[in-house]
Amino acid sequence: MKSAVETLNPTRVRLTVEVPFEELKDSLDAAYKKINQQVTVKGFRKGKIPARVIDQRFGRGAVLEEAVNDALPKFYTEAVNEAEVNPLGQPEVDITELKDGELLAFTAEVDIRPTIEIPDYSGIEVTVDAVEVTDEDVEKSVEQLRERFASTSPVERAAQDGDVVTIDLEAKVDGEVLPDGVASDVSYTIGSGELLDGIDEAVKGLEAGGEATFTSQLKGGSAEGKDAEVTVKVTTVAARELPELDDEFAQLASEFDTLDELKADSRKRLENMKQFDQATQAQERVLDELLKLVEVPMPEKLLEDEINTRKHNLEHHQLGQMGLDLAKYLEIQGKTEEEFLAETKEQAEKGIKTQFILDELVNKEKLDVSREELTEHLFRRAASSGMSPDQFAQAVAQQGQVPMLVGEVARGKALAVVVEAAKVVDTNGEVVDLSDDEDEVETAAEAVEAVTGEAEVSEDK
Secondary structure (H helix, E strand, C coil), X not given: CEEEEEEEECXXXXXXXEEEXXXXXXXXXXXXXHHHHHCCCCCCCCCCCXXXXXXXXXXXHHHHHHHHHHHHHHHHHHHHHHHCCCEEEEEEEEEEEEECCCEEEEEEEEEECCCCCCCCCCCCEEEEXXXXXXXXXXXXXXXXXXXXXXXEEECCCCCCXXXXXXXXXXXXXXXXXXXXXXXXXXXXXXXXXXXXXXXXXXXXXXXXXXXXXXXXXXXXXXXXXXXXXXXXXXXXXXXXXXXXXXXXXXXXXXXXXXXXXXXXXXXXHHHHHHHHHHHHHHXXXXXXXXXXXXXXXXXXXXXXXXHHHHHHHHHHHHHHHHCCCHHHHHHHHCCCHHHHHHHHHHHHHHHHHHHHHHHHHHHHCCCCCCHHHHHHHHHHHHXXXXXXXHHHXXXXXXXXXXXXXXXXXXXXXXXXXXXXXXXXXXXXXXXXXXXCCCCHHHHHHHHHHHHXXXXXXXXXX
């Protein structure tokens, strides 16, 4: 086999391949065997039809087509390895010559990973939010915990803000009760904003047995988006009672004996959360600065595929689960389709560029992924997917996605290297030291994943 490579642009090559016909022998034998199992010829047992009979009855061209389809992937892979290129996605193959008994010639155009030069990144500087927990933050946290331990008791008075009411609802559009417009014994906290617009005003002031009618635009169901006449009847009114903020509450709501201990723990948890947010912010901003330093030629076909993938996933997965289509989503977002496509393209370019740069850094810094790091990442991904670690690991193995997980961890390690080399200060001018962050690689991997989204630049050979 002879092959040559022609660079069409920094991200695309054309391979020209010539294969002597004798190298097709194994594929020809396999083609005759396959056709033998698929056809019947009178006078011959199935699978025992001579090659010359198959040529006569079904045509030599059919055999050659089957053989070439079988052989092309092998010859293409050999040409890729010989040319030492890293292809992205599937090639566009064109058979330029096929002479029976003499020669097979074809070309294959394919996107490739561009050559990237990583400059010195040690001068990167970013500013992040300072870790500050105020007394007000602590009080708010404790108050939220207090809300969770609230109790209710029936009252014989008009409903007011904060009360829990049990209600029956009936919605009409154009005077007709909707088939999905009736609900009974619905529990609702006045002021929570969890039901229809206008319901708070309608039920406030009503006692048990009272009812009111109001107009509201429906947010879902068979008449979504239409104005409906809604009748609400209050069957019970209950007041919410919050426990006293004292040591007894601390013992009820936590493992602590005193309210002061509970507040101290709340402060510590809030500090940890803000430190995590600060680390994530540092990683995101360092990544943005790194992207500005590196020129990356963009493979057009890869970019087009990534844009289509992101658009498809939004339309058929995320929006589908919310009962929305793209037009309704854009209306809610206040965007035109042109603006949406421009944003999707920008996000896709950033995701691909991030992968290229961090993958190059993995090679440059000779970063390896240990079994422990991969296991930790697998556990985190399993938790976010709602699957058990065993279920997630089995699904990953069955779908051949282990290399993808390894790549995610490796890119996280590459970003962590850049973050450690960068200067990070908070808004108070204090230098932030992230070297003690035990989860640095994992949080960096999550930061990378947030940028790359669905993008997973695969190398196919």
